[in-house]
Structure formats: structure tokens, C-alpha cells
Amino acid sequence: MLFFNPCKIEVLYFHSKYLRRPPPINGVVVGNTNVLPSSKVRNIGVVFDPIMKMEKHIYTVCKSVSYHLRNIKHIQKFLTKNALLKLVHALITSRLDYCNAILYGLPACRLNRLQLWLPIDKRITFKILLITYKALHNKTPEYISQLLTSRSVNCSGSMRSTTNRFILSVPASRLKTYGDRAFSVAAPRLWNTLPSLYP
Structure with a gap:
């Protein structure tokens, strides 16, 4: 129907x-x-363009954040510090964090506009690693978990236990512009750079 x-x-x-x-x-x-x-389409709040430059999406986010910052500034003196923090998180931080993993791999010159508020590149990396962690612990939909494959590596002459550390296989990527930004490629690369919890 x-x-x-x-x-x-x-x-x-x-x-x-x-x-x-x-x-x-x-x-x-x-x-x-x-x-x-x-020339652009919106899907679940993200603005896509034909070559995935994401400039229009970044512009939209910056415009929204600036609008809310101006409004918050007008009422700031009437708010307690705790209320102000909650308002900033609800209206500003949430917009900067929403679907920000899709911005992974973009040149710094495009992310600079978002850097005015937060270290957006680190928050993007954190978001991808968080999704990766959840995928490895069966806390994401199966179609995300299936994008990751773990493997064992020989470390200092002994096999590293998968309970200590997951080493993920990085699939080959032919398209450096788009392929390296895909979750199936970016997630294993970022995950494998994390320091081991065990010597």
C-alpha cells in the first residue's frame, strides 16, 4: 500500500x-x-553532491550551527551554566556529530570551516572507531558487521589473542578518492592504528 x-x-x-x-x-x-x-540531494539530513565533495553539506551544517549560536547568545545571560551546556550540546554539538563519519577522508581545507567549533577530524575518527567497536561486539546491524574481517598477527614471536586485540583486514581499494573513504576500508585502517592494551 x-x-x-x-x-x-x-x-x-x-x-x-x-x-x-x-x-x-x-x-x-x-x-x-x-x-x-x-545538483544536490538530501538524504536523512545529509546533503550529497555528484562527486562527494560534501561542500554543500558542510555549508548547511555551518549555517545551522551559526544560526543556533546567535540565538543562544541572545538568551545566554538568562541561563545557568548547566542549562547553557545542555543547550549547546543539543543544538550545536549534536549537529556537528550527526553523520560526521561520512566526512572522513575529506581534505583539511574543507573541514576547516567545521574546525572553528570543535576538532572535527578527531570526532570523525572517534565516530568511525566507535561504530567499529560496536560492529566487532555484535551491537550493529549485520550488514555493518559483515564489512569487517579480523585476523591474527604474529607479535614478538607469539600469536596475539583476539581477546586482547582485533587486527582487521584492510581490503584493497581501487578508487583512492572514494574507495579509501568507505567504511570497509577506513574502519580497519583506523582500528589497526590503535595502541595495544597489552605489551
């Missing part, structure tokens, strides 16, 4: 930034409506 709403359907054609002339797309027919490709 589900129906498409042609007014809310968006089409985006992803392609490599090195592709000079993307193949022309006249649109996608949904029911009786021909939906033309867009």
Missing part, C-alpha cells in the same frame, strides 16, 4: 571528479513523472 510521491523524489548521478563529461541523463521516470537529476 506504499506510493511514490513524485514531488519528493530526487535523482542524483554520482561520478568521478575526473570525468570531464558525465553521460547525459534525461531523467528517471517514476509513475507518470520524469524526475530530472539534481
